[in-house]
Amino acid sequence: MPQAFDPKGPTRYKARFAVFFGTDRQKLMTDYSVNMSTGGIFLETDRILPVDTPLVVEFMLPGKERPITCNVRVSWTNGPIDLKKQLLPPGMGLQFVDLPLDQLHAIRDFLNNGELIPTW
Numbered sequence: 001m002p003q004a005f006d007p008k009g010p011t012r013y014k015a016r017f018a019v020f021f022g023t024d025r026q027k028l029m030t031d032y033s034v035n036m037s038t039g040g041i042f043l044e045t046d047r048i049l050p051v052d053t054p055l056v057v058e059f060m061l062p063g064k065e066r067p068i069t070c071n072v073r074v075s076w077t078n079g080p081i082d083l084k085k086q087l088l089p090p091g092m093g094l095q096f097v098d099l100p101l102d103q104l105h106a107i108r109d110f111l112n113n114g115e116l117i118p119t120w
Contacts, residue, residue, distance in 0.1 A: 010037040040095040
C-alpha cells in the first residue's frame with residue numbers, strides 16, 4: 001500500500017553523531033546532528049550558512065563500517081537570533097542531494113532498526 005503524502009516530509013528521528021561538512025572537501029568543519037531522516041539531517045552549529053548553499057557531508061552511522069559521503073544543500077536555518085523552531089538549537093537543515101542508493105539503504109536500515117525516537 002502506498003504511503004500517504006506527508007507535507008512535513010519524512011519522519012525525523014533523534015540521532016546524535018559527528019558530521020563533517022563544508023564547501024571544500026579538503027577543509028571540513030565538524031558539528032553534531034540533532035535528528036535525521038532519509039531526506040536529510042538537522043545539524044546543530046553556530047556556523048550557519050545561507051539557504052541553498054551547496055555542501056559536502058561525511059558521517060559514520062553507529063554500527064556501520066563505511067562512512068556516508070554525499071552532497072547536500074542548506075534547506076533551512078534556525079537562528080541563532082531568529083529561532084524558527086524553538087525546540088531545536090541553532091543550526092541548519094541539510095537536504096541530501098545525490099545520496100547513492102547503497103547509502104540511502106544504510107540510512108534507512110539505521111533509522112528502521114535503531115532504537116531511535118521519532119520527532120516532528
